[in-house]
Amino acid sequence: MKYLDEYAKQYEDCAWLPFEELEAFMKEALIHAGVPREDAEIISDVLIESDKRGIDSHGIGRLKPIYIDRIDDGIMLPTTKIEVLRDKAAAAVLDGHNGMGHVVSHKAMSMAIEKARTYGIGMVTVRNSNHYGISGYYATMATRKGLLGITGTNARPSIAPTGGVENMLGTNPLVFGMPTDEEFPFVLDCATSVSQRGKIEVYGRAGKELPEGWVIDNEGRSRTDTLQVLKDLTTGKAALTPLGGIGEVTAGYKGYGYATVVEILSAALQAGSFLKALNGFDENGNQIPYPLGHFFIAIDPEFFMGLETFKKITGQILRDLRASKKAPGEDYIFTAGEKEYLAYQYRKEHGCPVPPSLQKVMITLRDRWNMDMSWDFEKK
Known part of the structure; x- marks a missing residue:
């Protein structure tokens, strides 16, 4: 099957971590962030399920910016x-x-x-x-x-x-x-x-421009500048297009x-x-x-x-x-x-692919809480 032949090529710059290892890291990070252990087990199970299924936009990539950072900012309660x-x-x-x-x-x-x-x-x-x-x-x-x-x-x-x-x-x-x-x-x-913020974040981590038609500006023009789009979606200077794309045609x-x-x-x-x-x-x-x-x-x-x-x-x-x-x-x-x-x-x-940008995030969180964990990608 052509799909399987091409599958691994998109992850050539990634480290591959076993399910159990990645899930354990996410669970312990959440516990250190103040989440009760029983709840951390549920959350890490949801996140690792995303990585298991190949939905890279909603697993380990969301741990810090969507959950831990918001707990740190006081806008999400860990309990x-x-x-x-x-x-x-x-x-x-x-x-x-x-x-x-x-x-x-x-x-x-x-x-x-x-x-x-x-x-x-x-x-x-x-x-x-x-x-x-x-x-x-x-x-x-x-x-x-x-x-x-x-x-x-x-x-x-x-x-x-x-x-x-x-x-x-x-x-x-x-x-x-x-x-x-x-x-x-x-x-x-x-x-x-047509797309969603998590997928745009994946493009951003990979340094890739967006396809035409995913995002429009305040003049209704298509935007492809990924990193600026992520900022402008928050400030209202850009918007995603609904399924079907721009307009009624x-x-x-x-x-x-x-x-x-x-x-x-x-x-x-x-x-x-x-x-x-x-x-x-x-x-x-x-x-x-x-x-x-x-x-x-x-x-x-x-x-x-x-x-x-x-x-x-x-x-x-x-x-x-x-x-x-x-x-x-x-x-x-x-x-x-x-x-x-x-x-x-x-x-x-x-295992699950972890790109260099997320490897840095994992190291940052590990060092922040002095977690007793290490990974092979640190040896490179």
Whole structure:
């Protein structure tokens, strides 16, 4: 398969660390930052899952800038105090009180799964949370139990609405996980923008320019200057384009619409914050928390025509799609979740790739807390 032949080439400048080694480092760093051990285990499990699946934008790369730095800045609390605001039949509402997003989200999806076992479907919403890592982690919490999992979250404003240039909506992923009769579930985990901030950060660490059409400026022109874009997204001088791209010709209104759906489900059901209230700054330009909202849905196929029937039909749909006629020059058709499965198969043997920029971050955090850890890449 051409994809696998090319896979490792993109990581030629990286050190490869075993899953257990990288996860242990992230867990200990979080504990040193003030996160209780039990919570640190949940968070590091979410982060390493991202690296295991080849989603390099949301694993070790997010540890310092999104979590530890925000704890240091006082805009994210290392201890998560979860309050159950509503809990009735198949629904519940939780308040994360500005704690760690992974922790309250793990509880929320666990509750949704439990409710689905009883009622066929369970939905739990969350407010006053923080960045919760890869959305697909929570969807696969459900698929591992033989359930369908759906989740989404709002985020700091990044996307401009179709016809506009002001960043109003977050990248707002809308994520689905479904069990199959294959070795891996169907998992569609993607933002409602053409790209997202984490991927732009990956380009920045690699010193690469962005593709045309990912980002626009206040005049509606495409931007490709990666590092300045990352700054301008925060100040409102740049905005991401929704799925479909710039304008209506390529159906950018569809991505805009889906992003709006996620914004509503992440705010209205839980009486949470939305749009510009999530930009992380007060009227004086001071940093403040990002009071994000999330939603989690679990569906038990046993309340319909049964799990085995669902898995068999879902698997056959995916196999038929892969077997369909291929475009010239293409040797394979993928279905959602398959590339992540292949990445996991490769990485469980070779480890997770850590580029030089993140190696420096790991050393910095290790030395800050005098952690008893060392890595082979330090010997080079």
